[in-house]
Amino acid sequence: MVRKVLMVAYHFPPLRGSSGIQRTLKFSSYLPDCGWEPIVLTAHPRAYESVSSDQMGDISPRVTVSRAFAFDTARHLAVFRRYPRLLALPDRWVSWLAGAIPAGLSLVRRHRPDVIWSTYPIATAHLIGWALHRLTGLPWVADMRDPMTDDDYPSDRLTRSVFRWIENLTVRSADAVICTTPGAVEDYRRRFPGVPATRFRLIENGYDEEVFSAVLPKQGTAAEDHRTDKRFTLLHSGIIYPSERDPSALFAALGKLRAEGMVNAGSFRLVLRATAHDDHLRPMLQANGIADLVDLAPPCPYREALGEMLNADGLLLLQAANCNRQVPAKLYEYLRARRPVLALTDPAGDTASTLLHAGAGTIARLDDADAIRVALIDFIKHAKSGSVPVLSEASAQAFSRRARTRELAAVLDACLRPNKLALSMELGDEKPLS
Structure with a gap:
């Protein structure tokens, strides 16, 4: 039986200039080979500072793509390069939240996904993932990639406070939190000792063969x-x-x-x-x-x-x-x-x-x-x-994105297991996944 995953991602073609595009683009391309049908919820291209059509052809025809209302506060609301700070928290694309939640609910009604997946480094993406998770009751996988916060990151104290709130909300609410490095997994397990260690999973980046x-x-x-x-x-x-x-x-x-x-x-x-x-x-x-x-x-x-x-x-x-x-x-x-x-x-x-x-x-x-x-x-x-x-x-083949996608499919599969207590014990943690 084919299962479906709703993928919330800001970085997606026609955005240009970020290697972060490849993670979502290739996951969505290869997931159908692992029994998962992807539905991508991304931002309207107007929100992108730089666009290019060169990777539009890399979007698999097996992928449904929905582009929700969004704009860039720094470009669309600035007057003499100044704009209200609160309209750029947690990031300049917070307007995407207003467009993506109704668009996401519409996609849920139309496509009946089994799992929601959202990906950083745009913090608003995790707010969208959390909201859709709470409104629909669907399992949620948060692709954190790198730690959202550190002692001095983000450098602005107010932004760092907002990021920490989103990070805490994400870690405690998601069914699985994916990081791209062993150090990030270790960092999150240390910082959130009350969260089952098995909630944090490692799926590194890769290349496309x-x-x-x-x-x-x-x-x-x-x-x-x-x-x-x-x-x-x-x-x-x-x-x-x-x-x-x-x-x-x-x-x-x-x-x-x-x-x-x-x-x-x-x-x-x-x-x-x-x-x-x-x-x-x-x-x-x-x-x-x-x-x-x-x-x-x-x-x-x-x-x-x-x-x-x-x-x-x-x-x-x-x-x-x-x-x-x-x-x-x-x-x-x-x-x-x-x-x-x-x-x-x-x-x-x-x-x-x-x-x-x-x-x-x-x-x-x-x-x-x-x-x-x-x-x-x-x-x-x-x-x-x-x-x-x-x-x-x-x-080099061990670093291919096909291999990484199989790892993601295994995490998505685990979210659907009916007995999460049994799953938690199987993974070696005495606490049930919440």
Whole structure:
């Protein structure tokens, strides 16, 4: 018997510029193969700051998509770039709540889903999931991905208070809470000791093998053959958050290497693709004297971005220590691209752990310019010689989104078991799931 899941997700095509799109997009594409029919409840495209049609064709014809009323407070209600703060809590898309609840109830009446699933990092999505759960009595799975709050996140105290309220509501109300890293699961179990530990489940991010197969070089050719630029190219693909992925130390290290004659514009380039913060980065490049070493490249279609990864000499990750319980979604695409990875991150964090367990990548702290300088020279040397370890193609398959979707289907299946006490005991917890 085919079961149905109502998926509440802000990140969905035609939104452009976020790797978070892939999680919902691919779950919805592969769930039918696991016996689940997805109905996606997302936001009207007007709410998206940047749109592109390049992934609209990736939405499976087996997926029903409903786009509810929503707008972006910062763009649609601002006067001289100022807007009422209360109209942007918990986030700038809180208007989606007003459109999505009636739309969701209509979808429930029409399609009779068995489970509701909602996904962060837009906090409003979990408010919608909670409201539909309370109004319909359907089981609710909250895809938390990363922890919603930390001691200093969000940085604004009022926003942090609202996020903590939503986080508490979600953790205590949902039938299952899914995280993308072991550190996030551990963090939630520690912070909510009264909640059954089995409520927190791990489903990591991944990559899509079908899309990679479409952009991989034809057998018998090499990706490098298609490049006319023979400079060593180090690529960072995606958003660079000024705090969580601060490149200051990297830029300082490049400045030192430039002054020492170790790198120059004729032999090296760093491509920062779709940073979303180019205006913030340009003065930093100028201050370090490396503007001609770094290309601030615009967003491009998803498949083109994957092709660029396959052609790069090295792939760059940036992740600060305050994100130790997070792993950038692009890491799994980097691993599948099987190119050398330079990870500027805390060696004690989940990002470094994932790389170490995969046996791939070079690691240095994001905030240590001297360590980055040494690591970068070593990385370039070994990448050129082909001695940087990369994941085997067979090993990479474990990170595929098809495999992740089977894990999600198992969680959805568990929510439908009639005897939750028996399920809880089976999973090793003495308390019944509530």
